[in-house]
Amino acid sequence: MTHFSRRHLLAAGAAAAASFGLPSIVRAQTAGRVVVIGGGFGGATAARYIKLFSPNTEVTLIERDASYITCPFSNYVLGGIKQIDDITHRRDPLQQRYGVKIVRGEATAVDTNAKRVRLKDGAQVNYDRLVVAPGIELNYAGVPGWSEQAANTVMPHAWKAGPQTLLLRRQLESMADGGTVIVAPPANPFRCPPGPYERVSMIAWYLKNHKPKSKILVLDAKDAFSKQGLFVSGWESQYPGMITWIAGKDGGKIESVDPKGMTVTAGFGKEKGAVINVIPPQTAGKIAIDAGLAEANGWCAVDPASFASRKARDVYVLGDASIAGAMPKSGTAANSQAKVVAANIVSSLRGATPPAAVFHNTCYSLVTPDYGISVTGTYRPGPQGVAEVPNSGGVSPMRADSAQRKAEADHTAGWYAGIIADTFG
Known part of the structure; x- marks a missing residue:
């Protein structure tokens, strides 16, 4: 059973950058305009990594809310072991440290032919590549x-x-x-x-x-x-x-x-x-459906190797809104998918072949503040969609002593700190 601390997650992010050919991509001085709809674990990670891979690419993140309150750890507010402020994060570092342009607004329409996103206030933003990461809509x-x-x-x-x-x-x-x-x-x-x-x-x-x-x-x-x-x-x-x-x-x-x-x-x-x-049934976020990116089941089908939309050219859908084979709809999954999307977008803008995709997922849960359990897995694209690599992960052992359960609870905190740092910088 593999566990991930903040240090391990940040190292994994660095390793991902290296495997995606970061040095050669940066040297290529890639230009282009990328618009990202949604600033959660998927969208914010995609925006950050596109700028890391290609600093000269113009990246605009469209997000309605100034702060992001994470669903991970929100259960701990219910349990009384966290406060809402503990799980509230601003996106400012994306702009201040990496040069992502953040537009406060709500995307209401996408013209995939003209490659243009319209906002609720009437403003329009043009793109060469579009990332749609709107999360879910509640039914x-x-x-x-x-x-x-x-x-x-x-x-x-x-x-x-x-x-x-x-x-x-x-x-x-x-x-x-x-x-x-x-x-x-x-x-x-x-x-x-x-x-x-x-x-x-x-x-x-x-x-x-x-x-x-x-x-x-x-x-x-x-x-x-x-x-x-x-x-x-x-x-x-x-x-x-x-x-x-x-x-x-x-x-x-x-x-x-x-x-x-x-x-x-x-x-x-x-x-x-x-x-x-x-807790009701769910679909992809409204903007994904309104843009014609969803299937009849309400979720967005994607190419498992790149998360490119099956419905529109130069559009990528990731995170909860996508239907991605065996991958769960989790924060780690969205973060992992975003790095693959970032590499594919930068590669496509420079006419290069993207690196082979590999995805990861880790889901930690607390039974008590000192009793943690988890499941991990590695995934690769396959003929039927994203598939889990056999024997690549697993779940916590059924028989474990209190010290091991406590260690997993501690790993939970490390995972959260790591993914927040990796997403928002």
């Missing part, structure tokens, strides 16, 4: 009875970190001891961070310490989930009798909700909750 209609208004008032999703995270936290604080918290994860595919099962763990941590008579009911649309054995084992040892998980095949899939009555109806019947966290 409020995908849960009968639920709505955006319900999410903002009584049944939060907290799947975009920020105000919703704080709303869910306040609800946990105000509920009476002995209440039931209902968490309803969606069917696949969905964006992993904040991670439903780590969320369950962090809510359980808060309840154990403040409202120990309370229970958590997980009503899942799926029959299985990532790191399931590790999570269930951790729940049994750390939160005995507190958490009940019901699979979709056993009636766990939610059929409808009643925000006024604070009830949910699943296959097995109706349940009332003191706090109800509805």
Whole structure:
């Protein structure tokens, strides 16, 4: 099992730059205009690495928000071990240190023939290459009875970190001891961070310490989930009798909700909750769909070797909005994809052959602040899409002592510091 500290992640970034032929690309003095829509782990990394690979390429990052509140670690706000300020980061270093032009605004349309992005205020930005990394759109209609208004008032999703995270936290604080918290994860595919099962763990941590008579009911649309054995084992040892998980095949899939009555109806019947966290079905971000980059399933198909769009020339879609074979929708995956996209864009602008693609993913989760688990993997493009390299990673061992679980929890903090530094500089 391989673990990554901040030092290891930064070294990996340097190694990636070397493998992408950074010195020769820089010497080529590549020109061109690249526009990046979205400044999360995917978009910000792509913008930074394009400038690292080719300082003379003009890179414009279009982003609505001044700061980025990360979905990774947002569960720790719910658990009370982090504050929202701890996971809030500004993008200023991208402009100050690397020369990325940051445009505060919202992209509302893309003319892929004219190679032009239109913003909400009417401004237009031309490009030679376009990176679309808008994250996800939540399908409020995908849960009968639920709505955006319900999410903002009584049944939060907290799947975009920020105000919703704080709303869910306040609800946990105000509920009476002995209440039931209902968490309803969606069917696949969905964006992993904040991670439903780590969320369950962090809510359980808060309840154990403040409202120990309370229970958590997980009503899942799926029959299985990532790191399931590790999570269930951790729940049994750390939160005995507190958490009940019901699979979709056993009636766990939610059929409808009643925000006024604070009830949910699943296959097995109706349940009332003191706090109800509805995590809805998802699609690629709205701008990707409006630009015609998505398939009928709502996700954007890409070339697995470059993440070039299957729908438009000189457009690349990465991160959560893409459907990338075996790769999960995680922060590390988006960061890894972005470096491959950056190398492909710089190579295409100078008429060179891009290097062979290799992708990585690491997903850490906390069961308690001192109990960490993880899964890692390496991926390469294949005939059916991005495929995991056999025996390239794995999950934490089922049998591990407290010292090893504590070490993984410490690695979690190192991973976060490393990916923030690698994304925003």
